[in-house]
Amino acid sequence: DGGITQSPKYLFRKEGQNVTLSCEQNLNHDAMYWYRQDPGQGLRLIYYSQIVNDFQKGDIAEGYSVSREKKESFPLTVTSAQKNPTAFYLCATSSRQGPQPQHFGDGTRLSIL
Amino acid sequence: GENVEQHPSTLSVQEGDSAVIKCTYSDSASNYFPWYKQELGKRPQLIIDIRSNVGEKKDQRIAVTLNKTAKHFSLHITETQPEDSAVYFCAATQGTGFQKLVFGTGTRLLVSP
Numbered sequence: 694d695g696g697i698t699q700s701p702k703y704l705f706r707k708e709g710q711n712v713t714l715s716c717e718q719n720l721n722h723d724a725m726y727w728y729r730q731d732p733g734q735g736l737r738l739i740y741y742s743q744i745v746n747d748f749q750k751g752d753i754a755e756g757y758s759v760s761r762e763k764k765e766s767f768p769l770t771v772t773s774a775q776k777n778p779t780a781f782y783l784c785a786t787s788s789r790q791g792p793q794p795q796h797f798g799d800g801t802r803l804s805i806l
Numbered sequence: 807g808e809n810v811e812q813h814p815s816t817l818s819v820q821e822g823d824s825a826v827i828k829c830t831y832s833d834s835a836s837n838y839f840p841w842y843k844q845e846l847g848k849r850p851q852l853i854i855d856i857r858s859n860v861g862e863k864k865d866q867r868i869a870v871t872l873n874k875t876a877k878h879f880s881l882h883i884t885e886t887q888p889e890d891s892a893v894y895f896c897a898a899t900q901g902t903g904f905q906k907l908v909f910g911t912g913t914r915l916l917v918s919p
Binding site for chain 1: 840852
């Protein structure tokens with residue numbers, strides 16, 4: 694969706710390095726999400742945030758951290774504790790009111806050097 | 807928590823045939839069921855969704871049916887075209903209050919000319 698910008702498109706991580714993936718949105722959505730997608734797999738929820746200054750762990754939060762200091766931004770840090778970080782990372786947003794569709798950014802492909 | 811199973815994992819059809827993808831869910835409180843189409847290397851895009859107070863919804867060649875009693879929902883694509891080739895994901899909401907989405911593992915649809 695045009696209102697969600699993920700950067701960079703490709704990212705390489707060295708051993709022991711933390712890397713941060715950016716997600717910015719101009720849809721005025723309260724809720725934001727990070728998913729991990731492995732080849733041939735579905736989407737697994739890493740973290741989500743319902744509102745500024747609040748976030749919760751998803752199903753696979755270990756080795757990841759997030760912050761939500763602004764409504765528009767929800768960066769994801771992949772720490773050195775995540776031993777298998779190679780994947781396609783997708784950010785999504787939705788309205789907070791009731792069950793609503795989630796809209797996705799174009800993703801960041803992370804690989805290990 | 808919610809568990810969403812999706813079948814088949816791959817589906818090959820001839821152009822003009824119909825395609826049906828089925829999903830089952832476990833949480834009886836689920837009330838929103840979106841379907842996403844993902845082309846290779848791209849972001850998932852919402853193609854149709856249905857809420858629990860509706861049994862069927864149609865949008866041109868695409869339709870979704872929901873059976874709440876049996877806890878399953880299906881995507882139907884008629885008059886398939888080569889550009890329908892992609893991976894399709896179903897999802898269902900989990901929890902009460904703020905609802906997350908749980909995704910199926912995806913169906914790779916190949917439409918041959």
